[in-house]
Amino acid sequence: MSGIVVVDQRSDWPVDIPGIEVVTAWDYLTQELHTRARRLRVYNLCRSFAYQSSGYYVSLLAGARGHKPLPEITTIQDLKLAESPSIINDEVEELIQHSLARIGSSEYVMNVYFGESLARRHERLARALFNQFPAPLLQAKFVYRGEEWRVDSLGPIALGEVPASHHEVLFEAARDYFARKRSPRRRKEPSRYDLAILVNEDEKEPPSNARALKLFEKSAEDLGFDVEFIDKSDYGHVAEFDALFIRETTAVNHHTYRFARRAAREGLVVVDDPLSILRAANKVFLAQLMERHRIPQPKTMLIHTRNLKQVAAELGFPCVLKQPDSQFSKGVIKVENAAELKDKASDMLERSDLIIGQSFEPTEYDWRVGVLDGQPLYACRYFMAKDHWQVVKRAGNGAKVEGSHETLAVEDVPPQVLKIAVDAARAVGNGLYGVDLKQFGKVVKVIEVNDNPNIDHGIEDLVLKETLYRRIMEYFIRRLEARTRT
Template identity: 75%
Template sequence: MSGLVVVDQISDWPVEIPGVEVVTAWKYLTHDEFTRIRGARVYNLCRTFSYQTTGYYVSLLAGARGHRILPDITTVQDLKLAESPSVLNDEIEELMQKSLARLGSNEYLLNVYFGDSPYIRHQKLARALFNLFPAPLLQAKFVWRGDEWRVDTLGPIALGEVPASHREFLYQTARDYFTRRRSPRRKRDSTRYDLAILVNEDEKEPPSNAKALRAFEKAAEDLGFSVDFLDKGDYGHVAEYDALFIRETTAVNHHTYRFSRRAAREGLVVVDAPESILRAANKVFLAQLMERHRIPQPKTLLLHRANLDEVVRELGFPMVLKQPDSQFSKGVIKVDNAAAFKRETRDFLERSDLIVAQAFEPTEYDWRVGVLDGQPLYACRYFMAKEHWQVVKRDAKGAKHEGDHETLDVAQVPKAVLSVALQAARAVGDGLYGVDLKQFGNVVKVIEVNDNPNIDWGVEDLVLKDAIYRKIIEYFVKKLDAQTRMREQA
């Protein structure tokens, strides 16, 4: 088998391609045989990629399983961004005007099938769109404004919306694509090191407090950076910098992700990188990623509407339910009986087609190991809030109550804790992560990997002091120096 075509219904893809299996999205998501396949090429032709629908999860979990997916979850998210047309207008200006010249109308729809167009004059434009947003089926709407063509909308097109006259071209293009590889994206040249730090002064629980931000600024200036603090209104200025450091709580459907994607597209060194945000922000992805890499975690099942009884039999009560994009202990609940399970799963499944269910394994404290570039940076023990099973307890009014914390020298951390933490972080990427773990004697299990870990003055820096800020800025220097060497050698 050379590939999988994933569709909502088998009848959506009536053509046979040698070596290609057609499966439904639900089968791909819920059958163990697809979890075990290694290195498969997967083509996601679902009718919708809306957040946390089955189409979204096909691309998300294909990445967790190590499958080569088209479109990948980064592209899925890119296509939802409101600024995509403005980005495209800058990227494809010359091709757009040449390809669409002398058309006899003020609007034009261009369908792109696996990077190609049925019309020879539009093939270069189609390839350019595909290189920017690699998705099997795209549709761009162009409008004539003033004296030039502009991109009005861009998004995936459903199989059912492909004109009958294009069908055979689509199928042949799909056959051809199996033997082709994707082209790398263009990188932006840069000549000096300027660092942008994205913050939100109104955020109640930011990942770095004010004193920590000043420490980052000083460390960066000591290492030769000029530093500016940006807020969400500075999106248009991202490309002016060499590096972006996000110190605002990240989320997928959020401007922090858009900043990260724009910065990555422009060739900046980014922490948190968009791939890290996508991977760490979704606990469904993390659960599958840990399973794929055989990294220990509490017994974990992906819960959906069809396996509620099975989950109860496998895990029993109490169990922990996790909304995929939960943060700061929000959207993570413990259910003690069948009535609570039924009530909470009904609510969770209204927001996401898949949620995480885990065995409840209580401990006195959770470990947090900070990992940077695959190496341990800091270690803390966060104790459970008083009379609560989590580190953070929120009362009926939303007020937060936290347990004690203890920051340790990394050399004092049990080797088993460090080993599992590093395995988990490296499975996600090479950036800055906070790995949460539970320890039961010599047994260590991953709870989650955070892409945007707290680095607060007076907590995580208690052992390393100023050195923790310098080490993080040195990571940017390392990456930027590597970029400079590559350009000089080119």
């Protein structure tokens, strides 16, 4: 995807950056060359974003033309409301207090150029502001009131208002921004679409191992994607892509959900989409969803402080308690008696007003069926860890022991397992899911639906091999092409 810097006058931007063309706002708005251009990043550095000004129309029409503007028209509108404290998220609020703690005056003005600040100590705050309000040039004014710093105003600044003493920093920030993760690739053909894969290199138990990520990248490039691996610092870049694939463990109160929500709002094809994260991340919701769709599950009870005494009679012992947002066997415990039930459930209910209780139904293994777009994709049997009732056994020191695994061809999976897995996934959405099930002869019950299933090289791909990765990338292509036709 090529890029242009749009300014009111060519002399406004005297910097030559490889791969970036300088275009006037009038030319961008009126010349057919730009009207019909495809796959274009538009960096809007006009002097004003006032309603119906040329700067306003550059971002507005860039969206209509299918280009990727910075700032987006939605960002321009958001910035008009930025003086409201409610629009600054908690993470940014904490950074404001920390970053400005040693400022001696009661007011402070900070300019942010492409996510960078002149002062090194404000780098994290500058990046966070840019991530929330992705605009090339921002100015934030802070005031100290009531023993804390508050945002007095936040908005775009005109290129002509940047002090001459800041120009060197501005131009260097622009060079870094344009070059970041965008080095030329050797490709036989131009890419059809841009795909971002969100990862976290520090995550101890990521949903895909390094080899799997490479295979996703290769499959995507073979289908015409230009692929970039991004991390949580790249929130401000999301709108520059056509699709987002989240390969970091998702949660609702987490940057992964914010990435998914922003990507969906900007029209990207997203896996995991924000609605799937909201639904699958909460076991209370899943339990009610399975009940409504009459999908079999172990005997299930919504537990709260007022019915805790009824759990023993309803579920018996042992039974299983689940924290609503538990993941990877964490927050899922087995209780053996009434005293243990009271102790563990009371602890969980301090963090959530509702928790899940289920009858304990032991099996030698759990099924995991991967479902993509309402169709079974892969199937595994995960065996219980030795001398344990779960697939993963965790020690108090953080060590874990996992049971063995077996990957099967989908056609070798019992039809009832496939049917119930697909039914459960379709109840959640049409993306990519991992459905965990237990089988007792001909009886099959859903344990949970995961919106962010593990796909590791050497486990889930043992049968399909590279075809598994290609099918997931083909899903993105189908969705993108369908949007193009629409």
